[in-house]
Amino acid sequence: xxxxxxxPWEEIEGYLEGDDSVFxxxxxxxxxxTGDGGAERVGELSGKLDEGGWNVTGTKVIEFxxxxxxxxxxxxxxxxxxxxxxxxxxxxxxxxxQAVSKLVDKQVHPANDTVSMGDFHGxxxxxxTCKRCGECLLEYTGGICPLTMCVKGLLNGACGGSYEGKCxxxxxxxxxxELIYERLKDVGRLDLIEEYNPPKARQKYQFGxxxxxxxxxxxxxxxxxxx
Amino acid sequence: xxxxxxxxxxxxxxxTCEAGPPKGVDLExxxxxxxxxxxxxxxxxxxxxxxxxxxMSSVAMCRLLEERGLETVYQMTCRDRNRLALQSSLLGxxxxxxxxVLALTGDYTTLGDHPDAMPVFDLDSIQLLETIERLNxxxxxxxxxxxxxxxxxxxxAANPGADPLKPxxxxxxxxxxxxxxxxQTQAVYDSDVFAKFMEELRDAGVETPVMxxxxxxxxxxxARFMDANIAGVVIPDEVIKELTDASDTVQKxxxxxxxxxxETADLCEGVHLMxxxxxxxxxxxxxxxxx
Ligand code: SF4
Ligand code: SF4
Numbered sequence: 001x002x003x004x005x006x007x008p009w010e011e012i013e014g015y016l017e018g019d020d021s022v023f024x025x026x027x028x029x030x031x032x033x034t035g036d037g038g039a040e041r042v043g044e045l046s047g048k049l050d051e052g053g054w055n056v057t058g059t060k061v062i063e064f065x066x067x068x069x070x071x072x073x074x075x076x077x078x079x080x081x082x083x084x085x086x087x088x089x090x091x092x093x094x095x096x097x098q099a100v101s102k103l104v105d106k107q108v109h110p111a112n113d114t115v116s117m118g119d120f121h122g123x124x125x126x127x128x129t130c131k132r133c134g135e136c137l138l139e140y141t142g143g144i145c146p147l148t149m150c151v152k153g154l155l156n157g158a159c160g161g162s163y164e165g166k167c168x169x170x171x172x173x174x175x176x177x178e179l180i181y182e183r184l185k186d187v188g189r190l191d192l193i194e195e196y197n198p199p200k201a202r203q204k205y206q207f208g209x210x211x212x213x214x215x216x217x218x219x220x221x222x223x224x225x226x227x
Numbered sequence: 228x229x230x231x232x233x234x235x236x237x238x239x240x241x242x243t244c245e246a247g248p249p250k251g252v253d254l255e256x257x258x259x260x261x262x263x264x265x266x267x268x269x270x271x272x273x274x275x276x277x278x279x280x281x282x283m284s285s286v287a288m289c290r291l292l293e294e295r296g297l298e299t300v301y302q303m304t305c306r307d308r309n310r311l312a313l314q315s316s317l318l319g320x321x322x323x324x325x326x327x328v329l330a331l332t333g334d335y336t337t338l339g340d341h342p343d344a345m346p347v348f349d350l351d352s353i354q355l356l357e358t359i360e361r362l363n364x365x366x367x368x369x370x371x372x373x374x375x376x377x378x379x380x381x382x383x384a385a386n387p388g389a390d391p392l393k394p395x396x397x398x399x400x401x402x403x404x405x406x407x408x409x410x411q412t413q414a415v416y417d418s419d420v421f422a423k424f425m426e427e428l429r430d431a432g433v434e435t436p437v438m439x440x441x442x443x444x445x446x447x448x449x450a451r452f453m454d455a456n457i458a459g460v461v462i463p464d465e466v467i468k469e470l471t472d473a474s475d476t477v478q479k480x481x482x483x484x485x486x487x488x489x490e491t492a493d494l495c496e497g498v499h500l501m502x503x504x505x506x507x508x509x510x511x512x513x514x515x516x517x518x
Contacts, residue, residue, distance in 0.1 A: 163458035
């Protein structure tokens with residue numbers, strides 16, 4: 001169960017500046033359970049998009065967007081709707097947003113911040129894909145997570161060690177920032193690469209997951225039972 | 228008073244030279260070598276655990292050089308310290324007399340001699356530049372007021388041989404936008420590559436002074452290794468051949484350095500020497516140029 005929190009609407013509105021038509025995608029997996037991705041949230045976002053004057057080309061809620069193979073099959077059936085949209089707004093965890101970003105050649109906007117892996121994972125769980133940083137940056141990085149795809153977790157472009165598309169740390173590992181650069185170029189949003197991403201709020205993750213988000217099974221059984 | 232800043236801002240050609248702290252506490256050689264060439268150099272870049280190998284701290288060696296009247300560029304990476312320690316080190320460095328700082332991301336820990344160390348990277352180089360700018364402005368990263376603020380002259384690294392070049396240009400522009408007031412580059416051996424970089428950088432609207440990186444190749448083998456393994460280092464085949472055919476490799480290597488300086492000096496604002504143990508030959512390299 002991966003826990004996400006909705007991003008403030010003003011932040012999402014900012015992402016959508018310059019887009020006229022938006023396809024809205026939600027997740028019925030963990031995010032339905034936690035209330036940040038499922039049909040209800042998609043309905044709410046759809047209303048806000050309408051109000052704000054965006055043309056919602058379609059909405060769809062898919063179970064476990066994190067499972068790229070499954071999501072790919074479902075998205076293929078609505079590819080024409082996606083094709084005619086300027087971008088996609090995806091209400092899901094960081095893993096699902098990244099899966100969608102790999103599947104479509106459009107800018108993919110994240111609607112949530114992933115804060116915790118909770119307890120039971122989604123069908124495609126991976127700390128290797130999302131570090132549940134609580135301030136999702138996928139909007140600025142072409143749907144590729146800089147915290148997991150860049151070994152150093154850099155937030156503002158490649159380090160000097162990137163060489164022929166590879167990371168300085170391992171010869172076979174792609175440089176995450178090269179991937180981000182190529183992706184932003186492909187979707188025509190290279191302007192985003194020069195957006196300054198400020199230092200991360202580390203207390204939102206790592207050792208400092210806020211108490212209210214620690215509603216995992218572990219937390220319930222092992223930490224709270226002692227009280 | 229930073230000579231480096233004064234010179235670069237007045238449009239005068241400046242020369243910096245790298246000086247690596249020792250692994251241990253015996254600094255005799257390092258200080259002697261620096262003092263011997265001090266008259267030729269505007270400032271010494273003191274490296275910060277270069278290549279992630281454990282060494283004496285940069286700030287300590289900077290101070291020892293400054294005490295001898297030699298100006299320094301305090302190199303600082305994001306690898307080993309979080310934002311608290313970085314800011315605190317910067318304040319300390321200023322109090323000890325350092326004015327020039329080079330903000331770097333830093334090599335990854337696993338490349339060095341303590342591969343099991345915790346890599347920090349709480350900030351990246353751009354955020355570190357931004358941090359320096361904040362401290363210069365009298366407040367810390369979260370906006371708390373400082374009691375007395377530094378006036379650092381911050382610089383950054385650039386890689387003219389990066390392939391593709393465009394992301395490098397954009398990143399350099401970002402560095403300039405976030406406070407970098409000079410660039411020191413990765414080692415250059417091909418002046419055409421450097422000329423292209425300078426052209427694109429200026430076309431992108433970045434007018435920040437650039438100091439061309441010069442690193443003597445100690446052998447043809449080293450040249451081949453660097454060409455194949457070091458990010459952004461491009462060594463033309465002719466240069467490798469020159470070294471292979473030379474009867475006196477040292478002489479040839481120094482000649483190549485002088486030649487690259489001559490070919491690039493008009494395109495940029497300074498030269499950054501990285502002698503890597505060949506400090507004694509720095510005068511020969513400079514003698515061989517038209518500077
Ligand atoms: S930026 Fe990366 S780690 Fe943070 S929420 Fe998004 S996908 Fe997860
Ligand atoms: S080479 Fe690329 S992926 Fe590796 S640490 Fe540097 S920027 Fe990150």
